[in-house]
Each structure stands twice: as C-alpha cells, then as structure tokens.
Amino acid sequence: xxxxxxxxxxxxxxxxxxxxxxxxxxxxxxxxxxxxxxxxxxxxxxxxxxxxxxxxxxxxxxxxxxxxxxxxxxxxxxxxxxxxxxxxxxxxxxxxxxxxxxxxxxxxxxxxxxxxxxxxxxxxxxxxxxxxxxxxxxxxxxxxxxxxxxxxxxxxxxxxxxxxxxxxxxxxxxxxxxxxxxxxxxxxxxxxxxxxxxxxxxxxxxxxxxxxxxxxxxxxxxxxxxxxxxxxxxxxxxxxxxxxxxxxxxxxxxxxxxxxxx
Amino acid sequence: xxxxxxxxxxxxxxxxxxxxxxxxxxxxxxxxxxxxxxxxxxxxxxxxxxxxxxxxxxxxxxxxxxxxxxxxxxxxxxxxxxxxxxxxxxxxxxxxxxxxxxxxxxxxxxxxxxxxxxxxxxxxxxxxxxxxxxxxxxxxxxxxxxxxxxxxxxxxxxxxxxxxxxxxxxxxxxxxxxxxxxxxxxxxxxxxxxxxxxxxxxxxxxxxxxxxxxxxxxxxxxxxxxxxxxxxxxxxxxxxxxxxxxxxxxxxxxxxxxxxxx
Numbered sequence: 093x094x095x096x097x098x099x100x101x102x103x104x105x106x107x108x109x110x111x112x113x114x115x116x117x118x119x120x121x122x123x124x125x126x127x128x129x130x131x132x133x134x135x136x137x138x139x140x141x142x143x144x145x146x147x148x149x150x151x152x153x154x155x156x157x158x159x160x161x162x163x164x165x166x167x168x169x170x171x172x173x174x175x176x177x178x179x180x181x182x183x184x185x186x187x188x189x190x191x192x193x194x195x196x197x198x199x200x201x202x203x204x205x206x207x208x209x210x211x212x213x214x215x216x217x218x219x220x221x222x223x224x225x226x227x228x229x230x231x232x233x234x235x236x237x238x239x240x241x242x243x244x245x246x247x248x249x250x251x252x253x254x255x256x257x258x259x260x261x262x263x264x265x266x267x268x269x270x271x272x273x274x275x276x277x278x279x280x281x282x283x284x285x286x287x288x289x290x291x292x293x294x295x296x297x298x299x300x301x302x303x304x305x306x307x308x309x310x311x312x313x314x315x316x317x318x319x320x321x322x323x324x325x326x327x328x329x330x331x332x333x334x335x336x337x338x339x340x341x342x343x344x345x346x347x348x349x350x351x352x353x354x
Numbered sequence: 355x356x357x358x359x360x361x362x363x364x365x366x367x368x369x370x371x372x373x374x375x376x377x378x379x380x381x382x383x384x385x386x387x388x389x390x391x392x393x394x395x396x397x398x399x400x401x402x403x404x405x406x407x408x409x410x411x412x413x414x415x416x417x418x419x420x421x422x423x424x425x426x427x428x429x430x431x432x433x434x435x436x437x438x439x440x441x442x443x444x445x446x447x448x449x450x451x452x453x454x455x456x457x458x459x460x461x462x463x464x465x466x467x468x469x470x471x472x473x474x475x476x477x478x479x480x481x482x483x484x485x486x487x488x489x490x491x492x493x494x495x496x497x498x499x500x501x502x503x504x505x506x507x508x509x510x511x512x513x514x515x516x517x518x519x520x521x522x523x524x525x526x527x528x529x530x531x532x533x534x535x536x537x538x539x540x541x542x543x544x545x546x547x548x549x550x551x552x553x554x555x556x557x558x559x560x561x562x563x564x565x566x567x568x569x570x571x572x573x574x575x576x577x578x579x580x581x582x583x584x585x586x587x588x589x590x591x592x593x594x595x596x597x598x599x600x601x602x603x604x605x606x607x608x609x610x611x612x613x614x615x616x
Contacts, residue, residue, distance in 0.1 A: 183372045
C-alpha cells in the first residue's frame, strides 16, 4: 500500500472522524424530530435517520480500518501491512442508496401502489448500480475499471430518468409551498450522486498513489455527507412543511363544512 | 483451520459487517415505527425488532471471532490458531427461530387461546429443530451429520405442516387486503428456511476446505437476512395494513350506527 504524506494522512483521518460525528448527529436529530411531522411522513424521516445511522456505523469502521492500516509516528506515516478495507463503502451504499431513493419517494406522499412500485424499481436499480460498480473499484487496471463503471452507469441513467420524468409529474402535483423544496431535494440527490463517478474516474486522469487515494477518500466522504446528511435534513424540512400545509387544508375544509347552512 | 483466499476472506468479512449493519438498522426501523401500528399488533413488531437485535449482536460477535481467527496482511490470509466460534449461529437460532414463528402468529391477531397454543407448539418445535441440528453441524464425519440432520427435519416438517395446514384456515379468515401479504410472509419464512438444510448439506456434495467454509458462511448469512430482516419488515407492513383496515371498519360501523334513526 502506498504511504501517505503527514498532511494527507491527517486530512483523511480527520475527515473520517468528522463524518462519523456528522452522520451520528444527523441520525439523532432526525429521530428526535420525527415526532414533529404528520403520521403520513414519519416513515420518510425514520428512513432518512436510518441512512445516516448506517453511514455513521460504516465511517466508524472505515476510521478504525484506516487506523489499523497506517502508523503516524515521529512525523512519518508508514503502512502496517494490514489492508485498509475500502469495501465498507460499497457495503454501506448497497444498504443506503436504495433507502435514499425510498425516502424521497415516501416524502412525496403518493398512493400506496405508486409508492410500492416506485420504491421497488428505484431501490432495485440503485442496488444493481452499486453491485456493478464494485468490481471496477477493486480492479488494478483502468480497462476493467472502465468496463464495470460503464455497466454501472446504465442503472444510474435509469434512476436519473425515473427521478426527472417519472417523479416529475408527481412533483408538479404537489402543493406549491413544497414543490420547490422537493425539486431541491431531487437536484441535490442528483448532484451529490454526480460526484461519485467523478471520484471513481480519478485514476483515469493520471492520478495515482497517495494523491489518488486522498482524492478518492475525501471525494467520497464529501459526496456521502451531501447525499445522506444534507438530503436527510431536507427531507425532514419537506415533511414538516407538508404536515403544516395539509393540516391547514384540513382546517379550512372543516370550517367550510361547518359554515354550510344545515 | 483451513486458510482462505484473499477474495474469500474479504467476501466473508464484508458479508458479516453488512449483516450486522442490516440487522441493527432493521431493529431500529421496527422499534421506531412501532408507534405507527394499532396496539393489538405492537407486540408482533416489537418481537420482529427483537429478532433482528439478537441477530445483530451475534453477527457482531461472529465478525469479531472471524477477525480473531485470521490475519489478512500484505495480501495473504493466515490462520492465527484461535478457533472461529461458529456456535454463535446456533445460539442465535435457539433464541430467534421460535420468536420468528411467534411474530408470525401474533400478527395474525387470533384469539388469545389460539395465539398461546400455536406460539407454544411452534416455538417448542423450532427450538427442538435447532438443538437436534447442532451435533451434526460440529460432527467431523458425514454420517453423524446426516443422522442429526434427519432428526432435525422431523420438527421442521411439523412446523411446515402447522404453517400451511394449521395457520392456513386462519389466513383464509383474514381481511382480503392483508391475506396475500400474510401468504407472502409465510412463503418467505418457508423459503428462507429451506436455505438452511441446503447449506447444512454442503459437505455432502463434496465441498470441503475453504470453499465449503465460504459457502456455509455466505449461505447462512443470506438465509438469516431474508428470514429475519426481510420477514420482519413484511410483518411490519402487515401490521400497518391490518391497523388501517380495522380502523376503517370501526369508522364505518360508527357512522352506520350514527345514521340509524334513534
């Protein structure tokens, strides 16, 4: 394993610890705040917290694996020979990426049939995308990396299509007060996901050794923070606003009914 | 102890960590979401979460035991000489398999007498099945394995009979909106359990050494994930749907009664 500079080591080390703290904090925030949304949106908030909890666990493991793989002593970083288990990322994504799409579907408050069908389709495509990406990630040569990366792009494009075409109509049907927030959540999901293929391709632009390692670790970490913690808080805000809007509408209806001549 | 290839080691290592994360996440999901079902079905959801919590604990232990049994250094896996404690699985099943059948009985919402009698019968048969299977699992020769495996099949067949004949009539009496979900839960329980004897018999088809070890570990892990986490979420969905159906029926009755001339 390539040895990192003291700066690179500290940067990665502290980014892992930061991300564990941020993910665990977001989990707690979401689960504690769950009582403040209408029953209809509780599951969306529960799952947003779950995604951050799973990520917190994996960042804890990644941090420990990184600590086991390197020794930083007397200002010099040396490899211990113990492998740094990067597979934790893929194991995490296999669980969290389908759930991220499901939380987005759930907060829209569609009919049961639509919710089930969209969750299943998007969840399955997301899992397939992760599974196809992994063989490329661990490949030593760029050709194998390119082949699996390309295969993985097929379900990715399907997800993007579903998010914009499939969910597009459903978003237009939402109350004007939440429409723009939902569009932001969708855009942020898409934009943060766009980060992953860029990091995946780091070795193609000639980056290698410690620099590539640092770019990959920091890149994936930032993307995870946006896709899970920031999107999770956004899902919560949508749930809060939808709960308020729907309770207002229900109140107005009740008042209108009571005002009718008997 | 047989030494594994780097690929086999990583596969098992990451499967254990994945399963710990998935079981712990399902536990949290079920316990947090428990507030969303009618009081009548809360115990079924509590127990579904409990099954996943017990499994999460054991996968954590299995993971640690595996970490202690092998060293993966400089790309080579060597055995440390410390035994990998596979008995964790049987200890886990002794607790979780009876509970899995009880959660299925509880979500049906039968009368108290029926619930108690079916839970006791199925729970006892499940515990007996696990106890009889263990001596075969640790046996060195295939004959001993076959004898205990066959003995263990007797309570297994009784459970299958009870699930399909005994609970069959009770499922037919359920509301049409939940009947198919209940059948799915029963089928998934049966299908995921069918996995265990197949894995148990891996040594009979000539698999041995590291390949048998990998097949057994990955096979049991997949079966556990389906039988506990997937079935647990299904039990929750049944509980949610039954709660909704029963509250609708109660509402209709109240309205019908209010519409009656006094």
